[in-house]
Amino acid sequence: MSSVRVDSWIFAVRITKTRATAAAACRAGHVRVNGVAVKPAQLVSPGDEVRVRIEGRERIVEVLRPIAKRVGAAIVPECLIDRSPPPPAKETMPAVPVRDRGAGRPTKRERRQLDQLRGY
Secondary structure (H helix, E strand, C coil): CCCEEEEHHHHHHCCCCCCHHCCCCCCCEEEEEEECCCCCCECCCCCCCEEEECEEEEEEECCCCCCCCCCCCCCCCCCEEECCCCCCCCCCCCCCCCCCCCCCCCHHHHHHHHHHHHEE
């Protein structure tokens, strides 16, 4: 097999959890092959660079072997070269303000503080 659909390959090498989410990411423009946004049916072959943006993180991988069926985690390194930057540390990610459960709607003062925090 010299080429395979990009959504099938992304699912097969365990970048996404389901093929449906891989296809949805392609349709939303979150998948690029060699710098071009692609549809789910786009074919990938060895040597192609695939960039996938999922959950706020960009994965950059190079196709070594196109596969159509999902494989075990031990076989995945034979199918791709991962060139993704390391994920950001938990400390550097912005903290999301959390309200106590059952605290009700925010007051006018709290809404103003939230707007100021968000930069509105």
